Amino acid sequence: MKRNEKLTYITCNAIFQVNDYDQARSLLLTIPQSVFKEVSIPALSYYVDAIKHMYSIANADQKYFCNVQLERVMLSLYRDALKRSIDEEESKYEPEETEQILGILSIMAKIYSEQGEIIAENEVREAIILIEDQKAKQAESEQRDLDMANSFVKMANTFKEKGEYSSALEYSMKALSIYEEIRGTEHPDTATIYNQIATIYQAMGKYRKAMEYYEKALTIREKALGTEHPDTAITYNDIATLYQATGDYSKAKVYYEKALAIDEKVLGTDNPSTATTYNNIATVYQDMCNYAESLKYYEKALTIKEKVLGTDNPSTATTYNNMASVYKAKGEYDKAINYYEKALAVREKALGTEHLSTATTYNNIAGVYKATGEYNKAKEYYEKALAIREKALGTDHPDTATTYNNIASIYKEVCEYDKAMEYYEKALDIVEKTLGAEHYYIAATYNNMAGVYKAMGEYEKAMEYYKKSLDIKLKALGEEHTLTANTYQNIAFVYEAIGDYDKALEYAHKAREINEKAFGEDNSKTKGVYTLLSDLYAAKEDHERSHEYAVKAGLDDE
Known part of the structure; x- marks a missing residue:
């Protein structure tokens, strides 16, 4: 003054x-x-x-x-x-x-x-x-000006759906500058734009920038709307998805539970939004391999959706789809196919045979057939998914690249390594072009290509690609992410194959430490690492340590 x-x-x-x-x-x-x-x-x-x-x-x-x-x-x-x-x-x-x-x-x-x-x-x-x-x-x-900003938002959403994240970000930022000028930096409408920008950064794998914008949105919504408003719950949910993507499952659960408390209090326990949050909590338990808890929350979501939306609603089909994925992870393939087929019937009827959600179900059914060794059927369903995605999204979309990756995995399983590499390279070309050189999807593709070189006995090339994958995961996901642990384990397998047991043990223990922290000792992923450690110590004729890890893996009695 x-x-x-x-x-x-x-x-x-x-x-x-x-x-x-x-x-x-x-x-x-x-x-x-x-x-x-x-x-x-x-x-x-x-x-x-x-x-x-x-x-x-x-x-x-x-x-x-x-x-x-x-x-x-x-x-x-x-x-x-x-x-x-x-x-x-x-x-x-x-x-x-x-x-x-x-x-x-x-x-x-x-x-x-x-x-x-x-x-x-x-x-x-x-x-x-x-x-x-x-x-x-x-x-x-x-x-x-606001009408123009809203047009920018719509364009941003269109680019995001097409996987053109740089353009989506550009138009979201244009909208943001207008909203900040007219509404100010503390208005709920501005918070909505911050939230949208965060989701784009998350899709690009830029998790720190995503969190920065989610926190901006959350600060405004908590202050302007309160901590019990449905829009505040949306940001809690979105922040939870970010923690989940980075492998911080405990924090993800905390934020999902914050969102759930709001949904149950404000919207009620029979509201579809509450069901969505139950669904999200289920996905965290699924990522943690706690399948019993995961199914419990999926069933809560399903009960609401079947009651409120009916059994023929696409949202209900999503829960059928998710439950199927748990049964697949548990190795209960008949139940998995049953729930995937329920989802497929709803989606084909409600959305049509050329909808992207239908393509997702084809893709998932293919995954079950791949797990059961029915590779021809798996390839048939992957190609159905690919036809839809190429038509709807084009040949340069990350989701199309995912399907190329999946088809490549079938060729790898049937030992057609040249065809496998052809499809992996198609996928790699797309994700490098659309997502940048340091996105997690690129790390996943390098990992898959390394697997082909390993299967071919080209261990030097396999190691090169696993380490390329590891470099990206360390930058994008961090040292304690479970997907980083997977690559440590894969590198250990290569060292085992070339007889360098000390290096193999070094990487296997890195994987063990991450998995024990993330999942606990009584978990299939952790036990998989224990099995590897048991084999490595046996190869070094350290029978005491080999037996120790065999017991932990459930292979030997104490």
């Missing part, structure tokens, strides 16, 4: 305390003249309130002085409003300032009307009309 403005407040406060007109007039005359030049709206508002008080204690002659002072205020505001209306370089009034000015002028018009000062009253009302007109024009201009 400027010194002169501060003096205005102090003086006006003093005027409010006196009931002697001459004393009040003397105080008013000490107010710095700069208050009329600088046009501090709050200070002028206080000044008018002081004059209003003086009217209440003035006689007819004394009120003339008050009228002169009001004239100065009116002229000051009028000149300032006129300047702002014609000078494009001059900043416009903030909405709060505009309302304060209109309040000041309304008080002045009322006072002049009561005093019979018709000319002065008309001048004030002209100022009101001028500012109201400016307010309307500004609102119209702002709405045009």
Whole structure:
């Protein structure tokens, strides 16, 4: 606050305390003249309130002085409003300032009307009309800009669906600059744009940037809407997905449970949004290989969806699909196929045979047939998925690349290594082009290509690609992610194959430490590492350590 403005407040406060007109007039005359030049709206508002008080204690002659002072205020505001209306370089009034000015002028018009000062009253009302007109024009201009911003948001969503994340980000940032200017940086609408930008960064594998924007959105929503608003729950959910992607399952669960508490309280336990959060919690337990808890939450979600949406709704089909994936992970392939076929029947009927969700189900059914060694059937369903994705998304989309990866894995299983590499290279070309050289998908493709070289006995090439994969995972996911552990384990297998057991043990123990921390000792993934360690110690003829890990793996009795 400027010194002169501060003096205005102090003086006006003093005027409010006196009931002697001459004393009040003397105080008013000490107010710095700069208050009329600088046009501090709050200070002028206080000044008018002081004059209003003086009217209440003035006689007819004394009120003339008050009228002169009001004239100065009116002229000051009028000149300032006129300047702002014609000078494009001059900043416009903030909405709060505009309302304060209109309040000041309304008080002045009322006072002049009561005093019979018709000319002065008309001048004030002209100022009101001028500012109201400016307010309307500004609102119209702002709405045009917001409409443009919303068009940018729609374009961003389109680019995101196509996997063109750089373009999606570009248009989201354009929308953000408009919203920040018009709505400000603490408005819930701006938070929505921050949240969208975060999801794009997450899709690009830029997890730190994603978290930065999620936290911006969360700060606004918690402050403006409260910690129990459904929009706040959306950001909790999104932050949970980010922690889940980075392998921090405990934090993911904390944020999903925050979202669930809001959904259950605000929306109820039978709402589809609550079902979605149950579904999300189930995915965390599934990632942690806690299949019993995972199925429990999927069944909660399914009960709601079947009751509220019906058994023929695509959202219900999603839960059938998810439950099938748990049964597949448990090796219960008949149940997995049963639930995938339920999902497929709903999606083909509700969405059609060329919808991307239908393609996802074809892809998943193929995965079961691959697990059961029915490679021809697996390839048939992968190719169905590929046909849809190429048609709907094009040949340069990351989801299309995923299907190329899957088809390559079938060729690897049937030992057609050249065909496998052909499809892996197709996938690699797409993800390098669309996602950049350091995205997790590229690491996954390097990992798969390494697997082909290993199967061919080209251990040097296998090691080269596993280490390329590891470098990206360490940057993108960190040293303690379970997917990083997978690559440590794969590198250990290569060292085992070439007889370098010490190096193999080094990498196997790295994998063990991560899996024990993430999953615990009584987990199939951890036990897989124990089996590898048992074999490695046996190869080194360290039978005591070999037996120790065989017991942990469940291969030997204690």
